[in-house]
Amino acid sequence: MEGKRVQIDSKVQRKCRKTSFVGGVDDRVSQLPDDILADILSRLSLKEAGRTSVLSSRWMNLWKHTNSLNFDTKRESHKHYAQRKLLKRDRRKYVKWVNSVLRSHKSTVLKEFRIRFPLNASDRNTITQWLEFALSRQVQKLELDIQNYYDPTEEYCFPNGLLIPSSCRASKLQPPSDNICIDHHPCMLFDFKSLKALSFKSVGVSDGDINFFLDNCPQLEQLIVSQSKKLSKPEICGSSLKLKHLELVNCCGLESLKFKWFDALSRRDREVKDAIKILHRHLKVFKFCGYYGATNDVELLSYILGNCVVLEKIIIDPYFTWSRDKLQVEETARNNAKQKLAPQVPQHIELVIL
Amino acid sequence: MAAETGTPTTLTLKSNDDELFSVAESAAILSVTIRNMVEDGCAGGVIPLDNVDGKTLASVITYMNGISAIPADEEKKKSYRDKFLSDKDFETLADMVLAANYLNMSCLMDAVSAKIAQVMEKKSVGWVRRKFGIENDYTPEEEAAVKEEHKWTFEGVETDDDN
Numbered sequence: 001m002e003g004k005r006v007q008i009d010s011k012v013q014r015k016c017r018k019t020s021f022v023g024g025v026d027d028r029v030s031q032l033p034d035d036i037l038a039d040i041l042s043r044l045s046l047k048e049a050g051r052t053s054v055l056s057s058r059w060m061n062l063w064k065h066t067n068s069l070n071f072d073t074k075r076e077s078h079k080h081y082a083q084r085k086l087l088k089r090d091r092r093k094y095v096k097w098v099n100s101v102l103r104s105h106k107s108t109v110l111k112e113f114r115i116r117f118p119l120n121a122s123d124r125n126t127i128t129q130w131l132e133f134a135l136s137r138q139v140q141k142l143e144l145d146i147q148n149y150y151d152p153t154e155e156y157c158f159p160n161g162l163l164i165p166s167s168c169r170a171s172k173l174q175p176p177s178d179n180i181c182i183d184h185h186p187c188m189l190f191d192f193k194s195l196k197a198l199s200f201k202s203v204g205v206s207d208g209d210i211n212f213f214l215d216n217c218p219q220l221e222q223l224i225v226s227q228s229k230k231l232s233k234p235e236i237c238g239s240s241l242k243l244k245h246l247e248l249v250n251c252c253g254l255e256s257l258k259f260k261w262f263d264a265l266s267r268r269d270r271e272v273k274d275a276i277k278i279l280h281r282h283l284k285v286f287k288f289c290g291y292y293g294a295t296n297d298v299e300l301l302s303y304i305l306g307n308c309v310v311l312e313k314i315i316i317d318p319y320f321t322w323s324r325d326k327l328q329v330e331e332t333a334r335n336n337a338k339q340k341l342a343p344q345v346p347q348h349i350e351l352v353i354l
Numbered sequence: 355m356a357a358e359t360g361t362p363t364t365l366t367l368k369s370n371d372d373e374l375f376s377v378a379e380s381a382a383i384l385s386v387t388i389r390n391m392v393e394d395g396c397a398g399g400v401i402p403l404d405n406v407d408g409k410t411l412a413s414v415i416t417y418m419n420g421i422s423a424i425p426a427d428e429e430k431k432k433s434y435r436d437k438f439l440s441d442k443d444f445e446t447l448a449d450m451v452l453a454a455n456y457l458n459m460s461c462l463m464d465a466v467s468a469k470i471a472q473v474m475e476k477k478s479v480g481w482v483r484r485k486f487g488i489e490n491d492y493t494p495e496e497e498a499a500v501k502e503e504h505k506w507t508f509e510g511v512e513t514d515d516d517n
Contacts, residue, residue, distance in 0.1 A: 027486060027487040027488050027489065028444065028445045028448030028449060028486075028487075029444060029447075029448045029470065029486045029487075029488070030486070030488055031448070032448060032451060032452065033455075036451055036452075036455060036467065039467050040467045040470050040471050040474075041471070043467065043468055043471035044471050044474060044475065047506070047507045047508075047509075047510075048474065048475065048476075048507070050504050050506070050507035051479060051504065051507040051508065052474075052479075052482070053500055053503075053504050053507070054479045054492075054497065054500050054501055054504065055479060055482060055483055055488050055490070056483075056488050056489060056490050056491050056492065057491050057492060057496075058488075058491075059488075060500060097506055100506075
């Protein structure tokens with residue numbers, strides 16, 4: 001196969017050299033410069049972009065410059081959950097597909113890189129290579145969703161090796177930085193500065209990894225960690241966090257969650273319980289999903305009430321999917337909210353208990 | 355500058371087929387290329403735009419006037435862009451994206467690229483070739499080989515070529 005492909009490429013390239021413009025007279029779209037066409041193709045799904053290779057020789061390699069690699073098979077993957085044999089077969093096919101696209105991909109930068117398939121830990125090395133691929137292309141939006149309900153194996157852990165300083169040669173490639181956090185990792189293997197959105201589902205992400213991302217991704221606006229068994233006491237902290245969206249979902253090892261903000265001027269470290277003066281000036285609606293009525297639930301809401309100065313609405317949603325006596329637990333939580341919270345909520349804030 | 359004197363300044367733009375257009379400076383400087391010329395003091399006489407023809411420039415100026423009349427409301431601007439591009443054919447869209455690139459107007463460039471992509475979405479290879487006037491220069495053997503190599507791009511795909 002490999003030899004055959006090379007042959008086709010060279011044949012068509014010869015043809016391209018012969019005619020500078022291969023489309024018809026009205027074919028304005030094909031006359032657009034490569035970078036504009038690549039930008040247009042980046043807006044299509046990967047399959048649709050790849051399909052344009054068949055249009056004409058002008059288009060054969062354009063899709064390989066797409067800056068969006070979205071390997072999403074969500075719609076197709078439902079069928080896998082029922083039959084393990086099918087899943088195993090299609091997993092091999094998926095890995096082969098991703099690898100072949102990455103081998104032919106040409107763009108040096110990536111806006112988006114998304115892996116979404118029920119993989120397992122035996123694909124560990126391959127997944128790590130994919131992450132390396134994306135990170136070496138200054139990826140902005142990175143998603144790794146390998147949720148695998150029907151064939152659960154050992155958790156794939158975010159590889160620490162990617163975070164470890166490399167040789168000093170690599171550091172010369174890094175632009176000089178005035179970010180103090182970078183000082184901890186002077187010679188990073190990859191440049192994390194472009195990352196704006198990170199999403200990990202069924203990937204072992206540790207407290208240390210979270211710290212690393214917050215310290216080294218100054219553009220990070222969205223962080224999602226779902227079903228990580230390694231997460232235990234994450235601290236969301238930083239001197240100039242741009243984080244707008246944080247989701248920690250179904251992390252069963254979670255013991256505590258600490259928000260710690262550094263005051264840019266005084267550089268004093270403030271923890272939630274002492275953070276009376278740190279006001280959130282924009283938060284208007286706070287929804288608490290899975291309210292249980294435990295002491296720390298009430299404490300968190302007290303903190304929200306005390307610090308969110310423009311808060312207009314609190315929504316309490318005592319929703320439990322995992323509880324056997326779900327209805328009873330929810331009813332208890334609801335009563336608890338009415339008794340303990342309602343008196344604390346000022347009149348100008350609407351309290352909604354679902 | 356117009357903002358300081360209180361009277362709106364008008365610029366004269368010249369297309370590559372020698373058509374002249376008058377446009378308010380406040381609208382024209384949506385183009386970074388034109389803005390740089392104005393800032394460098396080159397806007398006294400006529401601004402020649404060598405890479406844009408009259409027909410396309412007229413369209414771009416309509417866009418400049420329309421979008422600059424909308425206050426800072428991203429939703430309204432987006433709906434203006436959508437409406438502006440809705441009746442444009444593919445040739446015009448291709449000319450517009452080239453002009454937007456030359457004039458350095460990222461918002462127009464972005465909108466036109468998105469529109470072209472939207473047109474291509476869920477369409478068969480044959481449909482795109484016909485609509486864009488793309489000449490298939492593959493031999494049947496070459497086409498079959500490219501298709502074979504990109505087999506995955508045809509899997510689980512439903513095309514909708516009804517318009």
